[in-house]
Amino acid sequence: MARGQPRLVCSWGNVARGTHSVYRLSSRFEDFPSLPAHTSILPFGNGRSYGDSCLNVGGALLDMRSMDRFIHFDAQRGTLRCEAGVQLGEILRIVAPAGWLPCVLPGTQYVTVGGAIANDVHGKNHHRDGSFGCHVTQFELLRSNGERLLCSPQTNSDALAATIGGLGLTGVITWAELQLTRVAGPWMAVESVRCRDLGELLALTSASSQSHAYTVAWVDCAARRKRLGRGILQRANPADDGGAARPAASRRWLAVPFTPPVSMLNPAMTRVFNALHYTRHSAPMRSIQHYQQFFFPLDGIRHWNRLYGPRGFYQYQCAVPRDGAGDSIRRLLEATAASGEGSSLAVLKFFGERPSPGLLSFPRPGVTLALDFPNRGARLERLFARLDAIVAEAGGRLYPAKDARMPASLFRAGYPQWQTFSRFVDARCSSSFWQRVMADA
Amino acid sequence: MRKILIIGATSAIAEASARVWANRGAALYLVGRDPARVAAIAADLRIRGAAIVAHEAQDLNDFAAHEAMLDRAALALGGFDIVLIAHGRLEDQRACEESVDLAMQEIRINALSVVAVCTRIAPRLSAQGGGTLAVLSSIAGDRGRRSNYVYGSAKALVSAYLSGLRQRLHSSGVQVLTIKPGPVDTPMTAALRKGPLWASPQSVAAGIVRGIERRRDVIYLPGFWRPIMWIVRGIPEGLFKRIRL
Ligand SMILES: Cc1cc2nc3c(=O)[nH]c(=O)nc-3n(C[C@H](O)[C@H](O)[C@H](O)COP(=O)(O)OP(=O)(O)OC[C@H]3O[C@@H](n4cnc5c(N)ncnc54)[C@H](O)[C@@H]3O)c2cc1C
Ligand SMILES: NC(=O)c1ccc[n+]([C@@H]2O[C@H](COP(=O)([O-])OP(=O)(O)OC[C@H]3O[C@@H](n4cnc5c(N)ncnc54)[C@H](OP(=O)(O)O)[C@@H]3O)[C@@H](O)[C@H]2O)c1
Numbered sequence: 001m002a003r004g005q006p007r008l009v010c011s012w013g014n015v016a017r018g019t020h021s022v023y024r025l026s027s028r029f030e031d032f033p034s035l036p037a038h039t040s041i042l043p044f045g046n047g048r049s050y051g052d053s054c055l056n057v058g059g060a061l062l063d064m065r066s067m068d069r070f071i072h073f074d075a076q077r078g079t080l081r082c083e084a085g086v087q088l089g090e091i092l093r094i095v096a097p098a099g100w101l102p103c104v105l106p107g108t109q110y111v112t113v114g115g116a117i118a119n120d121v122h123g124k125n126h127h128r129d130g131s132f133g134c135h136v137t138q139f140e141l142l143r144s145n146g147e148r149l150l151c152s153p154q155t156n157s158d159a160l161a162a163t164i165g166g167l168g169l170t171g172v173i174t175w176a177e178l179q180l181t182r183v184a185g186p187w188m189a190v191e192s193v194r195c196r197d198l199g200e201l202l203a204l205t206s207a208s209s210q211s212h213a214y215t216v217a218w219v220d221c222a223a224r225r226k227r228l229g230r231g232i233l234q235r236a237n238p239a240d241d242g243g244a245a246r247p248a249a250s251r252r253w254l255a256v257p258f259t260p261p262v263s264m265l266n267p268a269m270t271r272v273f274n275a276l277h278y279t280r281h282s283a284p285m286r287s288i289q290h291y292q293q294f295f296f297p298l299d300g301i302r303h304w305n306r307l308y309g310p311r312g313f314y315q316y317q318c319a320v321p322r323d324g325a326g327d328s329i330r331r332l333l334e335a336t337a338a339s340g341e342g343s344s345l346a347v348l349k350f351f352g353e354r355p356s357p358g359l360l361s362f363p364r365p366g367v368t369l370a371l372d373f374p375n376r377g378a379r380l381e382r383l384f385a386r387l388d389a390i391v392a393e394a395g396g397r398l399y400p401a402k403d404a405r406m407p408a409s410l411f412r413a414g415y416p417q418w419q420t421f422s423r424f425v426d427a428r429c430s431s432s433f434w435q436r437v438m439a440d441a
Numbered sequence: 442m443r444k445i446l447i448i449g450a451t452s453a454i455a456e457a458s459a460r461v462w463a464n465r466g467a468a469l470y471l472v473g474r475d476p477a478r479v480a481a482i483a484a485d486l487r488i489r490g491a492a493i494v495a496h497e498a499q500d501l502n503d504f505a506a507h508e509a510m511l512d513r514a515a516l517a518l519g520g521f522d523i524v525l526i527a528h529g530r531l532e533d534q535r536a537c538e539e540s541v542d543l544a545m546q547e548i549r550i551n552a553l554s555v556v557a558v559c560t561r562i563a564p565r566l567s568a569q570g571g572g573t574l575a576v577l578s579s580i581a582g583d584r585g586r587r588s589n590y591v592y593g594s595a596k597a598l599v600s601a602y603l604s605g606l607r608q609r610l611h612s613s614g615v616q617v618l619t620i621k622p623g624p625v626d627t628p629m630t631a632a633l634r635k636g637p638l639w640a641s642p643q644s645v646a647a648g649i650v651r652g653i654e655r656r657r658d659v660i661y662l663p664g665f666w667r668p669i670m671w672i673v674r675g676i677p678e679g680l681f682k683r684i685r686l
Binding site: 003005024026027028029066069070071072073094 | 453475477478481482484485488489628631632634635
């Protein structure tokens, strides 16, 4: 009889943490673990969510990482079936040499397939290809009562819609099948263009959505007034000329070996860094990059989250509807700059029209802005309250994958289908996030 | 292309080793008890790059079936470069103290089945004039301890058997590798409380692959167990019997 191992688990932002009883599933043939009465459990991928949506403090976690077998790869049609604990980086190692890539890749390759589905993650190509869940053709859902549901757009489509973006609350995804996309090779033709203000940034991002498969903008958060929203747009298309000598795939060459006693990313430093980064890109820069470097620039530094010190950091990621998006983003940036909190990293992307398949999927047509902040306690929470008000007024929402603090009211306003969703929540599943946003629901 | 037979292929340690070899394009023959799980591992290893993966389901307690199983494996692979033996089980020690049946089963699967299958593998490797026989023993076999001496004594038998077999096969160029891991976080130990000295199946697998490449005789995994067990073995029995280990 397996027993839960008592373990301190924290998520990527290092702000949410706590003791869990950790169970494990090692293969798709295993049963749902039998738990002590009144104990809830949450599937755990690779803990790359920033806040408390991947934690269940005081309860149990179900570690999925050793359930990581490939099941079937059709190199002609580009379909891949694998167990849910397989990480996207492992998939790339297998399918990229055969000329395929997953259709949607988030900013790190160290996420599991189950985690990517449960947060319905997005990449730099959302404007063209939608979210991760759009390319999941089928999966199996194991419920705590032992039931196994094969979910696809044709069968159990209601459970499919609840599970994609379902935050692990509907049961365990044991395996999934993905449709991959053809690529000529591992190279990307990348162009970086500097934009002087928010208007220019939004206009160029919008125009590039037509011409480029991948777009993402870095915003200089310290810039104010006339320069507000200045930044660098990175846009790319797969490069199809092979043959030529190319830079080697980027390797992990740096690591942050331990957590420094204080955050290395304070407001003064980030201001300097942002200004330097902006200046460096005075003329448009073109380059050919390996897909690893292009999709996962942060993976080059292992444990970079430790740079924020023992108090950790928050990411505030919102999505606002297309109509009025420019105005909302301007107000969010103004509030951030005025607070002096200094976001260490600000990233802006466009979300396209393709509907996300999940009831609680985050992406919706419009603009998404993600802001990283070292945890500075109450002061930061005051800024977040101001940002919340702007997002709520715009009819926007926050991303649970990044969240450790959103008020229940903002969650329910942002995800009007939460009541429909809650009917699919497995009787034994829960999370710290869910308890927070469902308090007195 | 290396030709590798893995007995007990559904073991977490064996599977992690098989992935290293699959990655390098080896030909594999997998033997495990649960047909669905062996087949699933075979499919995975094919996708990960193994040149050939054949498999069969076999309860290794059926000693009479070993010969035919080895024939099929030898035919499928065309000989063996490496044979890895990894099956085993860990019963609760208390339960083994209370049940003769359980204690005998524990010895049978962990020790007798290994002797049975090695007895049949040895002449095949010796006739080939080379190859590696790598067997999972354990640090638990280095000295009987009250917490797991039934399991430990089975592993002690395996270690002693392999030491003799190594002498016998030395002149024919066969490597006999005794693998002695410390506690490893696998399904076998799911019921035990984990601590800082525990290893992952991946790190143990890396050590096994390395030990085979370097043609070692006895490896401790991780390596710090070698000095620790040297000390544990050195404790006089009069003192040893008084301590809780
Ligand atoms: C550097 C970095 C960059 C990132 N960039 C992006 C980005 O560009 N776009 C984006 O969308 N996200 C991004 N993220 C967030 C990340 O992609 C998501 O949080 C992702 O879901 C994490 O996957 P994981 O495997 O680590 O799962 P975890 O974080 O461990 O869990 C995530 C959720 O999945 C559930 N879950 C896990 N496995 C299963 C399963 N088998 N069955 C059912 N539920 C399961 C969990 O219960 C939890 O609710 C980024 C994160 C980092 C650290
Ligand atoms: N884990 C440790 O701490 C540790 C430490 C030192 C040494 N070892 C040794 O390492 C080896 C591998 O163990 P592991 O840790 O990888 O554990 P594991 O994953 O539980 O593997 C043990 C395997 O043995 C198989 N097996 C048991 N009885 C069998 C039988 N009668 N016929 C065929 N197969 C049988 C099991 O198959 P089923 O799943 O079908 O039962 C299972 O796949 C074992 O010899 C073990 O003693 C382990």
